[in-house]
Amino acid sequence: MNPSTRRGFLSRAGAAAAGLAAGVRAAHAIEPIVRKGPPRVKLGVCAYSYRSLLTRKEDPMTLEAFLEKAAELDFDGVELTSYYFKDTSPEFLRRLRARAFALGLDVAGTSVGNNFCLPAGPARDKQIENVKKWVEHSEALGAPVIRIFAGSKQKDQSDADVHKILVETIEECCAYAGQHGIFLALENHGGPTATAEGTLRILRDVKSPWFGANLDTGNFHGADPYAEIAAVAPYAITTHVKVEVSAAGQKPQPADFPRIVRILREAAYRGYLSIEYEAKEDPLTALPRHVKAIREAMRET
Known part of the structure; x- marks a missing residue:
């Protein structure tokens, strides 16, 4: 494929996989996604939000029960x-996909934990293997996108070395993901992606039509987290919304949901806004309240 048509290809692929549309881009850098049509934000929930229930020793919540809870709260989709x-x-993946469909839920995406900063060797190979395995699982589940991390810088690694490793590894995984019609979405999650600047550097240097950002609204901790959210929003193909935002030197504050929705709409975002709940209150009591507040922001903004 001619590299100058990357965003044109993203438009065609996204129409089938994630509702994205894009124009022409330069050969060596991703540009903000140019989306056709008005902004369209759908509300989802990450299974991670119920981690305390999914991992408890006695009577843990099952993934099927998580789907039931998501349907009860009238989410549009789920991130598994x-x-x-x-x-x-x-067999299990087919059954879970069928259950989500029967409940009227999209499997909006999946998410993995990975460290792509590791130097070449068996440890990094294992990380790559796991992401590729989840490409196959995501295809079976009908999920169009996988949230990935950059990982953490290792001792004695230079920033330049880490960046080179990240770009090469992500491109390898994107090439495999693309063969299965799956996008990879890089989350701003500490390490090289702790800031918008670091996140954008990776986004712009990875050359693949199957790559974009998983914007996490709670993971920027600089002087102005909302400015960093706005900087990455034009590159987002999926989004996590946290119920708190923490600026540098300040205690966590309740997230400004109307402001977040406004930022996404100003970026003409079309995709999922999935709640990733991390606060202390029991998700069974807290999430209905936060869902209501986010829905109000989506209606009024």
Whole structure:
């Protein structure tokens, strides 16, 4: 494929996989996604939000029960976090996909934990293998996108070395993901992606039509987290919304949901805004309240 048509290709692929549309881009850098049509934000929930229930020793919540809870709260879709799969057999994945469909839920995406900063060797190979395995699982689940991390810089690694490793590794995984029609979405999650600047540097240097950002609204901790959210929003193909935002030197504050929705709409975002709940209150009591507040922001903004 001619590299100058990357964003044109993203438009065609996204129409089938994630509702994205894009124009022409330069050969060596991703540009903000140019989306056709008005902004369209759908509300989802990450399985991670119920981690305390999914991992408890006595009577843990099952993924099927998580789907039931998501339907009860009238979410549009779910993100299925890989950590909570006790079974990844084809039979189980088909059954879970069918259950989500029967409940009227999209499997909006999956998510993995990975460290792509590791130097070449067996440890990094294992990380790559796991992401590729989840590409196959995501295809079976009908999920169009996988949330990935950059990882953390290792001792004695230079910033330049880490960046080179990240770009090469992500491109390798994107090439495999693209063969299965799956996007990879890089989350701003500490390390090289702790800031908008660091996140954008990776986004712009990875050359793949199957790559974009998983914007996490709670993971920027600079002087102005909302400015960093706005900087990455034009590159987002999926988004996590946290119920708190923490600026540098300040205690966590309740997230300004109307402001977040406004930022996404100003970026003409079309995709999922999935709640990733991390606060202390029990998710069974807290999430209905936060869902209501986010829905109000989506209606009024």
